[in-house]
Amino acid sequence: QSVLTQPPSVSGAPGQKVTISCTGSSSNIGTGYDVHWYQQLPGTRPKLLIYANNNRPSGVPDRFSGSKSGTSASLAITGLQAEDEADYYCQSYDANLREVFGTGTKVTVL
Amino acid sequence: QVQLVESGGGVVQPGGSLRLSCAASGFSFSNYGMHWVRQAPGKGLEWVAFIRFDEVNKYYGDSVKGRFTISRDNSKNALYLQMNSLRDEDTAVYYCAKRGLRGHYFEYWGQGALVTVSS
Numbered sequence: 703q704s705v706l707t708q709p710p711s712v713s714g715a716p717g718q719k720v721t722i723s724c725t726g727s728s729s730n731i732g733t734g735y736d737v738h739w740y741q742q743l744p745g746t747r748p749k750l751l752i753y754a755n756n757n758r759p760s761g762v763p764d765r766f767s768g769s770k771s772g773t774s775a776s777l778a779i780t781g782l783q784a785e786d787e788a789d790y791y792c793q794s795y796d797a798n799l800r801e802v803f804g805t806g807t808k809v810t811v812l
Numbered sequence: 813q814v815q816l817v818e819s820g821g822g823v824v825q826p827g828g829s830l831r832l833s834c835a836a837s838g839f840s841f842s843n844y845g846m847h848w849v850r851q852a853p854g855k856g857l858e859w860v861a862f863i864r865f866d867e868v869n870k871y872y873g874d875s876v877k878g879r880f881t882i883s884r885d886n887s888k889n890a891l892y893l894q895m896n897s898l899r900d901e902d903t904a905v906y907y908c909a910k911r912g913l914r915g916h917y918f919e920y921w922g923q924g925a926l927v928t929v930s931s
Contacts, residue, residue, distance in 0.1 A: 704856055738917040740857075747907060747921040748849075748857065754915055791857055795916040800871055801847070801859035 705730065706792055706804035713810040714782045722807045724775045724792035730802060732773035735795040739768055739777045742789045751790070752777065779809070787811045814838040814920045816908050821925030828898050832925055834891040834908030842886035845911035847918060848893045850904035860906070861893065875901075898929045 707725040714720040724737060731737055739752040750759050752768035755775065765786075767778045775794075779786055792804035820832040834846070848860040861882040862871045870882050881894040891908050906925050909918035 736915055736917070738912075738915075740918070747923055748918070749921070750912075750917065750919055753912055753917050753919075759919075793857075793917060799874070800862070801916060803857040803859065806856040 704805045705796060705799060705802045706794060708790075708792060708804040708807045710805070711808045711810065713812055714779075715812045716782055716784065718782050719778060719780045720782055720809060721779075722777045722790055722792075722809070724777070724804045726773050726775075726794060728773065729798055730773075730794045730796040731770065731775060733797060737768065737770050737775035738793045739766075740791045740793065742791065744788070748791065782809075782811055784811050814910065816910065816920060816922035818906065818908055818922045818925035821906065821927050823928045823930060824898055825931050826899060826929055828929075829894070829896045830898065830927060832893040832895070832906055832908075832927070834893075834922055836889045836891065836908075836910070839910065841889040844913075846882075846884060846891045847909045847911060848882060848891075849907045849909055849918065849921075850902075851907070851924075852901070852904040855904075858904075862911070863891070895927070898927075900929050903927060903929045 712720045736754045740748040741751045742748045755770040756768045765781050769776050790807045796802045815837045817835045824830050845864050847862045863882045879897045883892045908922045910920040912919040
């Protein structure tokens with residue numbers, strides 16, 4: 703049902719950099735709609751991590767950064783920490799479906 | 813600080829109805845659009861419905877269209893989701909979420925209410 707595709711999982715050692723991709727289409731990301739990212743720690747509600755492609759809400763560490771190009775977007779986590787182990791979701795707006803989410807990516811810290 | 817607190821979840825039989833509520837505080841509720849988003853057990857996030865700040869426009873995801881109704885009472889800082897003709901696949905945690913100030917995103921989320929559809 704998700705129209706944005708993410709890798710099911712990524713992993714990295716503490717201190718490393720990991721990147722999560724989010725692939726859409728011409729009816730959502732490719733049209734120019736912004737991409738947003740959420741972090742969901744185990745057993746908790748989602749939390750806004752990045753909004754409008756590359757903006758961090760107050761309190762979000764600058765280890766998290768976002769980018770967008772064409773029909774895709776990416777979330778990068780640099781200096782990976784154990785507390786970053788969570789599920790991450792991208793989200794955009796679709797001309798036909800309105801708000802749409804990515805399939806989700808589980809980040810594991812080795 | 814912004815607080816969103818859902819209530820009204822529970823167990824309901826297939827074909828039954830349930831009404832969720834979301835109590836909002838810490839922001840000017842009547843100035844913001846509001847969403848419902850759900851997450852089935854072990855699954856990803858799915859947008860359910862949106863209501864504009866003034867109730868002029870309401871939108872629904874395809875899977876709930878015609879069965880669910882979103883509403884709000886700005887005098888009570890409350891958001892609602894009336895769910896009818898419930899199906900097994902509606903089993904999920906339902907979150908209310910505040911629309912982002914600068915676009916189509918979910919700025920704050922409630923803790924969620926579990927709805928279980930089972931006979």
